[in-house]
Amino acid sequence: xxxxxxxxxxxxxxxxxxxxxxxxxxxxxxxxxxxxxxxxxxxxxxxxxxxxxxxxxxxxxxxxxxxxxxxxxxxxxxxxxxxxxxxxxxxxxxxxxxxxxxxxxxxxxxxxxxxxxxxxxxxxxxxxxxxxxxxxxxxxxxxxxxxxxxxxxxxxxxxxxxxxxxxxxxxxxxxxxxxxxxxxxxxxxxxxxxxxxxxxxxxxxxxxxxxxxxxxxxxxxxxxxxxxxxxxxxxxxxxxxxxxxxxxxxxxxxxxxxxxxxxxxxxxxxxxxxxxxxxxxxxxxxxxxxxxxxxxxxxxxxxxxxxxxxxxxxxxxxxxxxxxxxxxxxxxxxxxxxxxxxxxxxxxxxxxxxxxxxxxxxxxxxxxxxxxxxxxxxxxxxxxxx
Numbered sequence: 076x077x078x079x080x081x082x083x084x085x086x087x088x089x090x091x092x093x094x095x096x097x098x099x100x101x102x103x104x105x106x107x108x109x110x111x112x113x114x115x116x117x118x119x120x121x122x123x124x125x126x127x128x129x130x131x132x133x134x135x136x137x138x139x140x141x142x143x144x145x146x147x148x149x150x151x152x153x154x155x156x157x158x159x160x161x162x163x164x165x166x167x168x169x170x171x172x173x174x175x176x177x178x179x180x181x182x183x184x185x186x187x188x189x190x191x192x193x194x195x196x197x198x199x200x201x202x203x204x205x206x207x208x209x210x211x212x213x214x215x216x217x218x219x220x221x222x223x224x225x226x227x228x229x230x231x232x233x234x235x236x237x238x239x240x241x242x243x244x245x246x247x248x249x250x251x252x253x254x255x256x257x258x259x260x261x262x263x264x265x266x267x268x269x270x271x272x273x274x275x276x277x278x279x280x281x282x283x284x285x286x287x288x289x290x291x292x293x294x295x296x297x298x299x300x301x302x303x304x305x306x307x308x309x310x311x312x313x314x315x316x317x318x319x320x321x322x323x324x325x326x327x328x329x330x331x332x333x334x335x336x337x338x339x340x341x342x343x344x345x346x347x348x349x350x351x352x353x354x355x356x357x358x359x360x361x362x363x364x365x366x367x368x369x370x371x372x373x374x375x376x377x378x379x380x381x382x383x384x385x386x387x388x389x390x391x392x393x394x395x396x397x398x399x400x401x402x403x404x405x406x407x408x409x410x411x412x413x414x415x416x417x418x419x420x421x422x423x424x425x426x427x428x429x430x431x432x433x434x435x436x437x438x439x440x441x442x443x444x445x446x447x448x449x450x451x452x453x454x455x456x457x458x459x460x461x
Contacts, residue, residue: 084132087124094121101195104202106224109156110195116152119145156190163240170264171291172334173239176326177258188244193288194227196243200284210402215434222437223289230292242286242309249311256310256319260327261291263305264335265298275303275341275366277451278328282348282372283313290347293440297448303343306331315346315353316376324353325362340457345369345447347436348404352376358387367392367454369447372435374404375412385419393423394450396443398431424450 098118105111127142129135163173163182175181183189188196201220204211230236239261248255268274279294281287286309298305308327310320324344331337344365346354351373357365359379368391375381393416397409406427417423426446431438 084128087128091121091125094118100202101199104198105191105195106198107192107195109159109190109192112152113156113191116149116156119149119152123147123149153190157184160184160190161238161240163238165235165238167334169235169238170266171235171239171295172262172264173242174260174262174327174330174334175258176260176323176330177256180257180259182240183244186244186247188241188247193241193243194223196241197223197284197287215432219434219437226289226292226437226440230289233292236288236292239288241288245309245311246285249314256323258323258326258330259286259309260323260331261286261288261305261307261309262331262334263291263295263298263307265295265302265304267299267302268304268335270335273336273338275301275343275451276328276331276337277301277303277305277343277345278324278365279305279307280315280324280344280346280350280353281307281309281313282346282350282374285312286310290436293436293444296444297451300448301451303341303451304331304335304337310353313349315349315356316378320353321356321360321362324356325360328363339363341366343367343369343451345371346373347371348433349374355379355384357384365391366457367394367451369394369396369450370409371396371443371447372398372401372404372433373409381412381415382419385416385421388421390420390422392454393421394447395423395425396435396446397425397427398433398435399427399429400431401433401435403433 094117098114101114101117102111105114123142123145126145127139130138130142162184165172198220201216205213205216242259245255245259264270277294279290281290286307291305291307294305306327308323310323342363342365344354344357351370354368354370355376357368373395395409395413397404397406399406410425413423413425428435428439436443
């Protein structure tokens with residue numbers, strides 16, 4: 076047997092050993108027909124060439140043809156998934172948009188984060204978390220999976236939210252050490268808003284795991300009730316302590332203002348979980364001023380002391396919502412940080428959800444959204460210059 080053929084068969088075997096387990100894992104976790112088709116196509120890419128090689132070795136014409144058929148079927152499967160995957164575009168008059176604050180930012184259609192429906196990617200993440208995160212239990216996975224399916228089913232009834240695609244390709248670029256800071260952000264503008272008139276804005280920073288668009292869908296309810304727009308910058312896996320985090324926030328605000336006018340005196344900054352680290356960066360560099368800060372199950376930046384944050388923001392209102400049974404961000408840690416912020420002069424409102432854990436946003440979504448909306452509406456309006 077010639078050396079090139081031996082190398083080819085070794086490569087085909089290695090390909091099968093990598094892709095077939097990936098496909099089986101995907102089939103065990105995905106819940107959409109697109110996810111099942113994509114996982115099956117990945118498996119057929121692994122099995123097709125292997126079956127052709129086996130047929131060649133055994134001089135079996137049937138096995139060779141079956142291998143070719145599997146390979147062709149996988150290509151067709153990828154084509155179908157690509158055809159139905161959203162391109163991230165909505166009409167300028169739509170309520171929700173995918174935007175890029177950097178000129179070189181663009182939608183990447185053939186990445187796994189674009190092809191695989193976001194709900195399937197979250198289910199894959201839950202499965203990985205159970206295996207590698209000692210704090211993430213099987214019970215939590217079961218409960219969160221059911222809540223996730225419900226939320227995405229409700230969100231996917233809105234064609235505009237389907238069309239904006241997913242921000243999750245950024246997490247795979249960060250994991251593979253590629254540049255993930257492309258300026259991506261989601262932008263929600265309530266139908267009732269006059270886009271030419273300066274409007275209050277809520278800037279939302281996602282937590283670890285990525286900028287799930289279901290977060291924006293949940294916050295759109297606050298936006299509709301309060302009449303504010305929502306800007307949700309994407310920052311890879313959500314490591315807001317990394318270089319470029321504050322630039323991502325400020326660039327998104329500046330770019331969003333080109334599409335719907337922003338009231339500079341009413342910009343509110345909100346962080347979920349690891350997004351709290353980004354909130355702690357507020358006004359640490361030149362840029363917009365923030366009317367208030369909101370921490371939801373928030374992680375605080377360990378290199379920014381409460382006294383430093385309080386001195387920088389000077390009497391700004393702060394809302395802290397967290398779970399009393401949060402084993403990732405214990406309430407004692409949260410309340411201690413809040414007291415230090417108060418001592419520094421900030422006006423801090425805290426509310427523990429006594430029986431809830433770190434996944435408060437999904438578990439108590441209606442109560443959390445009601446609390447945030449009412450708190451925002453209760454803030455005194457900024458003084459109007461004479």
